[in-house]
Amino acid sequence: MMGRFILPVLFGVVGCAILLALGGWQVQRLTWKNEILSDLRSAITAAPVAVPEYPTPDMRYLPVHLAGRLTGAELHILASIKDQGAVYRIISAVESEAGRRVMVDLGTVPTTAKDVARAGTVAVTGNLHWPEETDGFTPEPDLPKNIWFARDVATMAAALDTEPVLIVARNIDAPLPGVTPLPVGTEGIPNDHLQYAITWFSLAAIWAGMTGYFLWRMRRTEQEG
Structure with a gap:
């Protein structure tokens, strides 16, 4: 049995x-x-270095510093932040003291401050980044209104006439009115x-x-x- x-x-x-x-x-x-x-957190917050001459995606998150002039050319990326709602990321073309023209993700502004003029010289500490935010469902940017829906380094560089280099600001020596840096981190990694x-x-x-x-x-x- x-x-x-x-x-x-x-x-x-x-x-x-x-x-x-x-x-x-x-x-x-x-x-x-x-x-x-x-x-990764240790690498992100390590001592910054000068922007490499030929950055590549395998340098993602490398801490760098850059001093230069805001050219006034910007892209506005529509985003959303928890407990805050809709904001715009400000991607600005910056001309460095060495004559290089690269992109800096300055941070976010409220939707009401989207078109506020931002100018002057800045010294930025941040991280190189190649965001992976686009897919087949990402809408095309609204160019007349300068509203974008994702960050894509190559496409943004073509629009701003810069090198395909994006620095996401962690600190800016001269805070820009209404701009809150949104540095890279590990929070979004599953x-x-x-x-x-x-x-x-x-x-x-x-x-x-x-x-x-x-x-x-x-x-x-x-x-x-």
């Missing part, structure tokens, strides 16, 4: 083992991801491994409970019969 229980027990043990293994794997992934994010681990471990507990209940019902049915 005990042979009737072998298959359900085996099914329950194997199922629990698989679910526990998946949960353990997610714990390992969580440790790995936390180390990556910690290293790290859901803890939730996944909890899910797998919870499923393992449920699987074990259901297996135990099924065996109990089998045993009870056998005794009543």
Whole structure:
């Protein structure tokens, strides 16, 4: 009679083992991801260097400093910030003291300050960035109103006639009226491994409970019969 229980027990043990293994794997992934994010935060806030002569996307997040003149040429990227709502990112063409013309993401302004003139010289500390914000659903920019819906380095550089180089400001020596820097960080990088681990471990507990209940019902049915 005990042979009737072998298959359900085996099914329950194997199922629990698989679910526990998946949960353990997610714990390992969580440790790995936390180390990556910690290293990235350290890299982002490291001592800045001069903008490389030929920046490439593998230099993403490199801390740099730049001094130059705001040319007045800007792009306005419609964005949204939690607890604040709609804002515009200000992407400005800056002509450096060395004669280079690059883009600087100065930060955000309220929608009412979109067209306020911003001029003068600035010294910026920030990070090189190549945002990945465009896809097949991204609307085309409204050029007459200078309203854009995503940052794309190549497209923005062509519009502003600059090098395809974007610096996201962390600090600006002379704060610009209404502009709040929105520096790069790790907040937007997904790290859901803890939730996944909890899910797998919870499923393992449920699987074990259901297996135990099924065996109990089998045993009870056998005794009543």
